[in-house]
Amino acid sequence: MAKRLRSSEVCADCSAPDPCWASINRGILICDECCSVHRSLGRHISQVRHLKHTPWPPTLLQMVETLYNNGANSIWEHSLLDPASVMSGRRKASPQDKVHPNKAEFIRAKYQMLAFVHRLPCREDDSVTAKDLSKQLHSSVRTGNLETCLRLLSLGAQANFFHPEKGNTPLHVAAKAGQTLQAELLAVYGADPGTQDSNGKTPVDYARQGGHHELAERLVEIQYELTDRLAFYLCGRKPEHKNGQHFVIPQMADSSLDLSELAKAAKKKLQSLSNHLFEELAMDVYDEVDRRETDAVWLATQNHSTLVTETTVVPFLPVNPEYSSTRNQGRQKLARFNAHEFATLVIDILSDAKRRQQGNPLSGSKENVELILKSISSQHSSESQDNDQPDYDSVASDEDTDLETNAAKSNRQKSLDSDLSDGPVTAQEYMQVKNALVASEVKIQQLMKVNINLSDELRIMQKKASKLEKQSSVSEGDYDNPPTPLELEETGSGRKGRQRSIIWQGEGSIPEDTDTAPSSSLPSTEDVIRKTEQITKNIQELLRAAQENKHDSYIPCSERIHVAVTEMAALFPKKPKSELVRTSLRLLTSSAYRLQSECKKTLPVETCPGTDIQLVTQQVIQCAYDIAKAAKQLVTITTKENNN
Known part of the structure; x- marks a missing residue:
């Protein structure tokens, strides 16, 4: 883990203090x-x-x-x-x-754009320049001057450059000299610890020869970084390379889930990929793992006011212009895999990576397999099923390719119609729930700024959110006829929980129209985005009021949000044909009604000291977040449909 940051450290891009x-x-x-x-x-x-x-x-x-x-x-x-x-x-x-x-x-x-880096004088043959830079890098890595090597790499020096006269690569030189940090830098820029020099030796061999044993062990870790990262993502364990174990291959707890014909076909297609295409797929999945893990850290370290803005969201892998359009499409589609589907793909890649590395023929057997994705009896987070559909970057047409990965596509199809809540909860799904709880704790700490029993409050909030979620999904009616919500159990010192019905008659409610036929038409993306921005602006104002303990601002803020939500819902047909649209609109409008109700609980604060304002604020935050989430879903859906 990182050591404590010094107060003198500032952001390299904007000079803000304490970069994290x-x-x-x-x-x-x-x-x-x-x-x-x-x-x-x-x-x-x-x-x-x-x-x-x-x-x-x-x-x-x-x-x-x-x-x-x-x-x-x-x-x-x-x-x-x-x-x-x-x-x-x-x-x-x-x-x-x-x-x-x-x-x-x-x-x-x-x-x-590298608009501010030092530019070399133009030369007719750029390859000569790259070769010269690479030779300089080759000689520089024997020293501890890291910034010189980074400058050379930034100008085009190749980390895997094979020196024709010396017969080795920069990583061989760094390993022989025991320059661990140079080896780390070269590896970040793609240097391969398994490359052999003209004598058939690898950088690992030279590190061991020179007595640099920690460096040798680190180079082995770097060599297996891809498969180690995939395994750690699923089960929180890495192989013991010191003991000659180089692969940990998790397996789904219920092996019967992997016996479908589609699953078998997916695995067969994965195994039939050329080594080059398999490596590309593995690297793309590695990038998706990094995106998902960083998302989890991001969620756990941000407050609500940043969560409701679109500036911080990375819903899928950004386009890499060095890759083909079809490969970029395949990379983006990885974000649509739910936790179970993605875990299955990762396991298949780990299994086949081990087979290819060891040179084994195709086989259905699994040796030394760990059953680490255990069944968990608790409910799993609906987030894994209800992921927002990503709004893809502009790339080429959606065509079938090897890289969409035949295997990946089949893996996704195999459980499209299954109800994952009835299946075993994977370790990753469990971690998603855990990360959500951590994120809630951070938000409460930042917004309340008081010393309360966070774990108790979190359990209360989770219980209430679960009830509200069940309640919002019970109604089979249209989104414009939200179900009658229940006032949730109030908790606090010396109070017993109670429930009573509340009939919603809020202004701006949308009248029911039973004669309207289902419609597949959707509003323009521009109109939806404009209304979403209005909703987001009002939510940010509400969250600022929560942060500053301005409870008297809750009601006017909630009324403005309700008006904005009503105007956005009015853009859509009375009976949308799409179930996804109906679900999102139902969440949007019911959350706005709930928000108004929660905010009204702040009225008797002065006359009724028993009101738990902290708990009310938590519910206000949760409602606001649900509204922002639903609005984002609608933007994504309309953008996707209008671009088709």
């Missing part, structure tokens, strides 16, 4: 807001990791901190240091700048 994220391949530390932009660029531009809430290999963290402390940021801002830049009006972002467009535009220019 790192961009590994850029050698910098960044703040939350700038990190949200880095994430949207993709891992091929910036590989982000939280300094405190993500496990780190110690030497990798040391490498990043060394680069940061030795001015690696000046590599990416070289021309901005020129006085002429100030004269021309070019400047870096500041903490006060808005994320969009100010910080986002600066960060894209800095890392995506």
Whole structure:
């Protein structure tokens, strides 16, 4: 884990104090807001990791901190240091700048366009320049000067360059010299620890020969980083490389789930992929694992006011222009896999990676398989089933390809019609629930700023949210006729729980129209986005009031939100044909009604001291978040349908 940050550290992009994220391949530390932009660029531009809430290999963290402390940021801002830049009006972002467009535009220019890096003199043969840079890198890695090597890599030096005269790669040189941090940097830029030199030796061999045993062990870890990360994602364990165990292959707890013909066909197609296509698929799944894990950390470290904005959301893997359009489409579709489907794909990849690495023929047997995805009797989070449909970036047409991965496609199809709530809960699904609870705890701490029994309050909130969720799904009516909600059990010192019915007659409610036929038409994406922005703006105002304990602002804020929700719902047909649209609209309107009811509980605070304002605030926050989530779903659905 990361050591305590020094107060002098600032964000490399906007100079905000106390940055809590790192961009590994850029050698910098960044703040939350700038990190949200880095994430949207993709891992091929910036590989982000939280300094405190993500496990780190110690030497990798040391490498990043060394680069940061030795001015690696000046590599990416070289021309901005020129006085002429100030004269021309070019400047870096500041903490006060808005994320969009100010910080986002600066960060894209800095890392995506490399607008401020030092430019080499133009030469007719760029390959000669790259070769010269790579030779310089080859000789520089024997020293501890990390920033020099990062500068060379930023200019085009190749981490896997094979020196024709020396007969080896930069990683061989770094390993022989015991330069652990140089090895970490080279590995981040793609250096392969398994590459043999002209004598048939690998960097691992040279590290062991030189007595650098910790470096040798780390190089082995790097060699198996992809499969280690996939295994750790599912079961929280990595293989014991020291003992010669290089693979941990989890298996679904109920093996009967894997016996369908579709599952067998998917696995067969996966096994028939060429090594090249299999490696591409494995790398894409690795990136998706990184996206999902970073999402979980992001959720656990943000407050509600940032959650309801679209600036921080990375719903699928961003487009990598170096990949084909069909590969980018396949990568984006990975986000649509629910936890069970994605776990099955990961397990199949791990199994086949082991088979290919060991040179075994195709076989149905599984040796040394661990049953770590145990059945859990509790309900699993509806989030795994009710994921927002991602709004894909603009890439080519949706055609069948090997990379959509035949295997991946079949894996998804095999359980499309199954009810996962009746099946075993995987470790990943359990972690999703756990992360949601952690996120709730963080939000409460930030918004309430009082010393309360958080675990008790969380259980209460979870119980109430569960009841509300069940209640909202009971009605088979249209979204514009929300079910009659129940006032939930009130809890607190010396009070008994009670329930009583409340009949909703809020202003702006949508009248029922039983004669209307189902309609498949949807409003324009622009109209939906405009109404969503209005809803989001009002929600942010409500959450600010909650943070500042301005309870008297709850009711007027909720009324404005209710009006905005009613106007948005009115854009849609009275009886939408799409079940997904109906579900989202039902969540939107019922949450707005619930919000008004919760906010009205603040009225007797002065005259009735027994009111639990803290609990009310928690429910207000939950309602606001449900409204924001439903609005986002509707934006995604209309965008997708209108683009088809």
